[in-house]
Amino acid sequence: MLLATLIHRTSLPCPQVGPDQAAHLLERHYGLGGTLQSLGSQQDLNYSVDTHHGRFVLKICLGDYAAVELHAQHAALRALQTQDGLRVPRVIKALTGEDLLTVTVDGQTLHLRLLDYIDGQPLTHLPHVGREVIAGFGDLCGRMSQALADFAHPGLERTLQWDPRHAQELISHLLATLPDLPHRAALEQVAERVGARIRPLADHLPWQAVHMDITDDNVVWQRDALRHWQIQGVIDFGDLVHTWRIADLSVTCAALLHHAQGDPFAILPAIQACHAVTPLQREELQALWPLIVARAAVLVLSSEQQQRLDPDNDYLLKNAEHEWEIFQVATSVPFELMEAAILLCVGQTLPPIASEGFAPLLPGLVGREFALIDLGVLSPHFEAGNWEQPGIDRRLLDEAAAVHGLAASRYGQYRLSRTCPDSATEPQTFPLHVELHLPHGTAVEAPFAGVLRVGADGLLCVQDGPLSLRLWGVSTSLSAGAAVVEGQILGEVHAPLTVQWCRADVEPPLFCTPSRASAWQALCPSPSALLGLACDAEPELDPQALLARRDASFARSQKHYYVDPPRIERGWRNHLIDMQGRSYLDMLNNVAVLGHGHPRMAAVAARQWSLLNTNSRFHYAAIAEFSERLLALAPDGMDRVFLVNSGTEANDLAIRLAWAYSGGRDMLSVLEAYHGWSVAADAVSTSIADNPKALSSRPDWVHPVTAPNTYRGEFRGQDSAPDYVRSVEHNLAKIAASQRQLAGFICEPVYGNAGGISLPRGYLQQVYALVRAQGGVCIADEVQVGYGRMGHFFWGFEEQGVVPDIITMAKGMGNGQPLGAVITRREIAEALEAEGYFFSSSGGSPVSCRIGMAVLDVMEEEKLWENAQVVGAHFKARLEALIDRHPLVGAVHGSGFYLGLELVRDRHTLEPATEETTLLCDRLRELGIFMQPTGDYLNILKIKPPMVTSRRSVDFFVDMLSKVLDEQL
Incomplete structure (x- = not known):
């Protein structure tokens, strides 16, 4: 009798009711008219209905389904309406006051129902589903189990093809009726293994009413303001039945295997989340994976049979491919491995092997x-x-x-x-x-x-x-x-x-x-x-415990990348390596210009440390040699070097030099720029991404001018220099009118913080002339964009065809060693002497100088400037190709190994895709790439990898970037 019922249920075709007929039924029985659109289903027929009174779902199934089963679904929906956090459809009564109608259409006896529509979208065809969403499905399973724990109805005592209690019998029957089925042997083996593992557990599995269809088809979601997915509701209760409680989670996990990208371990967050809400017994946890595999087998077999019964059903055809994918993922690992993984993920363990009494192997x-x-x-x-x-x-x-x-x-x-x-x-x-x-x-x-x-x-x-x-x-x-x-x-x-x-x-x-x-x-x-050998690895420090120690002792304003960062303890060239041996492509570390772990750096540092490391007031050769090397790189006329520890210190010193030389204090700086963290460097920094209060907290001696952003600024394009120069003229006029002396103008020659945007053609020529005419000095902040990184120019200011009065630099100078410099002319340098001498305790130390010279040597020997030009050009070309393929990509800025990819939601309004950029960076990290956003709207990928970056790494980065953009951020 059981098998006969199962055979009948699996053999039912979909009702044959066209849109016009459905519209007639809707008008006649519910008094509603509107636009109908067919929704997918395997054996039922569903139409979404848009009317002036709202949006609904018309559900039609064959009369073979007992009315008591449908009444059970309606009773469950009414019961769940009172549950907080569980949104389910309301049943709409017909004109007769009934919530279930039985009608005849073209000789078919049909059951007719109308439910309200829950806005949102299923995630069935979403290319990538993240850990949070997977956990969300599991949490929903746990909450649904709790909500239905005490629900009872006669209509739940039914024989359902999806009930895992009948899986082995159903699989055997369907295999017999589908002799030409692919992967037949694998399906037969599944049936045997599932039966062997479930039989000893079956009597220990708790029973209750279960939904049995919390899947990516039947849960609808919407993105919130941060672009995170949030559950809106559960929309289909057609598989409601009284069976093993764990069956609900097995159905959900099987559906999630479609999104696992070949890795069955991807479902573990769902199991953890469900267990946290509804603690599962050990026997349930042991039964879970066999039930998932059984569900996968039933899915493919039922789909194959249904396609033969209903070959024109598009829903079946679309789902068939991912149902086979579910089966392949489910059978890709041993049952024993997944059982162990499931137990361990909820804090349970396997019993130890009783090894006492074993003889020695050797x-x-x-x-x-x-x-x-x-x-x-x-x-x-x-x-x-x-x-x-x-x-x-x-x-x-x-x-x-x-x-x-x-x-x-x-x-x-x-x-x-x-x-x-x-x-x-x-x-x-x-x-x-x-x-x-x-x-x-x-x-x-x-x-x-x-x-x-x-x-x-x-x-x-x-x-x-x-x-x-x-x-x-x-x-x-x-x-x-x-x-x-x-x-x-x-x-x-x-x-x-x-x-x-x-x-x-x-x-x-x-x-x-x-x-x-x-x-x-x-x-x-x-x-x-x-x-007889203590050969086990020493236990690794818990990364979360280590992070907690950092947060407990290290000032919180000193942020770390990512919410849950990997522990990085080693690097090599343009990769960083975590403690588990995974290599991450480093696309944001412009400090390590030569790459990580360079043997020359280690050797030079070790040698000099073994000899001497002290401060620059002592007399040693390295400081003179390094200063001469730096001046050889600078424009003619620059003949003095200050050595410091960082870009912040270099910019702070440059401002002091401007004050001392000009006799004034008023500085012009550019909006959206970042120059450092010291009091003076922060004062001229106006990036709200680095300091949300930047625009309201500038001292009165700082005069920000309009950001000359040729992509999204007030004026667009390379010929916009005169328009942006007006802001400079306006501020200079205000300073002059107040009878205050201008000290200078500080600006990155390439707009680094905005991802390497080139300034308008001729902008610095005009601004430098205006500043110098008013007695000020011009500071080129080359900390990020200089030192060969841009590829075609060694210094960023070369692109503008100007020579500044002061150059500041740091970052790649020391390949990670604290090292910065200020280069200027003698008369500007000596102006500072009136205020006393300048001293930086570690600036220009023997170790720093030797490392600085070694960096220049390696850059030349390994042709890194040439690499920035050649590979950097390939890099930019590949990024630019994304513009035609992905609407989210607005523009590619920069050159060489200082590039910016700006993401926008609309290429006309340039609405910044801030939240999408954050999600993209997090997803890239999952794929083995470190990348972070920049810009005032945090919608730009600031791409500034070590200058040893190879073409292979560039192609990997762009391929993964394109993959993530394809995943419908």
Whole structure:
């Protein structure tokens, strides 16, 4: 009887009711007229209805469905109307006062209902669904379970094809009726495995009324002001049934696999969120993954059958592809692995393996000392990128064994050698094994009794039920299938010995990704007990605990990138590496001009520190040599250098020089600019992104002029200089009228804070002339945009064809060493002497000077200025190509390795896409790229990577940027 009912239910076609017929039914029974639009459904027919009285959904199903089932849905909707935070549709009564009508159309007996419409959109076809949304689905599942926990109705006691209690029987039936189905063997295997895992748990699973369809089709969402998705309501209660409580979450998780991008672990936030609201029993957690896999199988089989019954159903055709995707993701990992991951994500664990009484694996080496080799991210064995050399780990172990006799790797130590630069996917850096380098001929014995398996890749495995010891590098005379007893000699070591222990009947990898490490570690624990060797990696500091320590002691105004930042402890060239061995493309670190970890920097710093580091009042050669090198880069006529620690200090000193030389204090600065954090440098900074109160807190000696922004400023285009110069003339006139002496004008020659926008043609020529005519000096802030970064010009002011009176610089000068400089003319420099001498404790120290000269040497030797020109030009061209493809991309600014990508919602109004830019940066981080927004509206990607950045890295960045823009930010 059960099977017959299931067969009948799965064989029902969709009602055949056209839009005109539906409109007639609506008018006749509800007195409503309006515009109807078909909505997708598998076996029901749904129309959205727009009327003068509001928006509704007309639901039509075949009369084969018992009326009591539909009344149960209506009763549940009424019950849920009283629940806070759970919005569900209201049932609209017909003209007769009934909420369910039975009618006949073209010989079809149909049930007719009208519900109100909940505005929003399902996320079925959204290319990317983030962690917060996935958790939102799980939270909704938990709240729905709570809300329906005490709900009862006779219509819930029904046989439903989607009820997981019947999954195995339904799968077997559908397989029999679909002989030509693809992936048939996989589906048959699923049915068997699901049954085997669910049967021992079934009697322990709690029952209640469950929604059974909280999916990306049936939950509608809207974006809030910050562009975050928020749930608006649940719209379909057609699968409401009384069954296992955990069935609800299994349906939701199966639907989410469509958005997992191949990674089933992506659903774990939904499980955590559901469990936080409605704590799940251990048996439910153990049943969850088998039920998810069963749901995936039922989805594809039902869809295949329904397409044959209803080949013109577009909804079925559109969903079929992602239902197969769900099945493929669900069957891509072992059941045991996902069970472990689910238990661990809610704080439960697997019982330990009872290893007491096992014989030693290497009895001849008991008590011998091994050299445990550090192969982790911070290993002193790794420098200058040598971890990229093939076979480096094994070579280090070989070298250690040659010295100490015995050497071993550490179990669970994230391997730096397995990092993958310019990759959007996590690298497999976590070792689930130990590698030992021993004398050849060392005897290996069975620690426990079992059956011997031999693999084609040199694997030797002792299997005892689900428990297995997996070995590589052992030669044996035993035959596959032989029974071995505890302590029996298995063979001899003939190569590096790899040891892996596994508690489940699976084929584990030797390495796994960090996100899967805890689950795989539960299945493949450390073999240290078998080896008699304390070879486990030292526990890593909890990143969140470390962040809490920072927040508890480090002043809060000193922000960090990202809400949940990865812990970065190593860098190499244009990549930064976290403690789990993942490499992030660094697209924002213009300080490390030569890249991270440059061996020349390490050598020069170490050498000079070993000799001397003191302050510039002592006499040593480096300060004279470095000053001469800097002057050689400056325009003719500049002949004096000040050395300081930072760009802020350089700009502060430049302002003091302007005051001293001019005799005045009034400064002109440009709106939206940033020059530093000291009192004077902050005073001339007007970027509200850096200081929200910047425009209202300027001292009276600072006179901001209109920002000459050729893209979104008051005047547009490269010929707008005269219009912007009027603001300068106006401010100069005010200063003159007040009989105050102008001190100077400070400006970035390229609009750095706005992403490298070029100033209007001729702007600085006109402004410099006006400023100098009034006795002021002209300061070029080259801290960000100078020193070769722009590619075509070494100094930003060269693009404008001017020579300033004072140049300030820092950032890339020291490749991360605190180092800045001010270059000017003698008469300006000496004007400061009237106010006393200038001194910077660390500015111009021997270490800083030597590093500064080494930076210039490497830039020349490695042709980094040329790299900025060539690769930078390719970079800009690729970014500009995004304009035609993505409406959100408004413009590309800058040149070389100082670029800005400005995101706008409308290319005519230039409404800034601030929230989208924030989401984009967060998403890029997930894909292995560090990027941050800039500009007063925080809608510009300020792209300023190390000047060693390669074409490969550029292409990776632009490809990922395009991918994220395609994900409908």
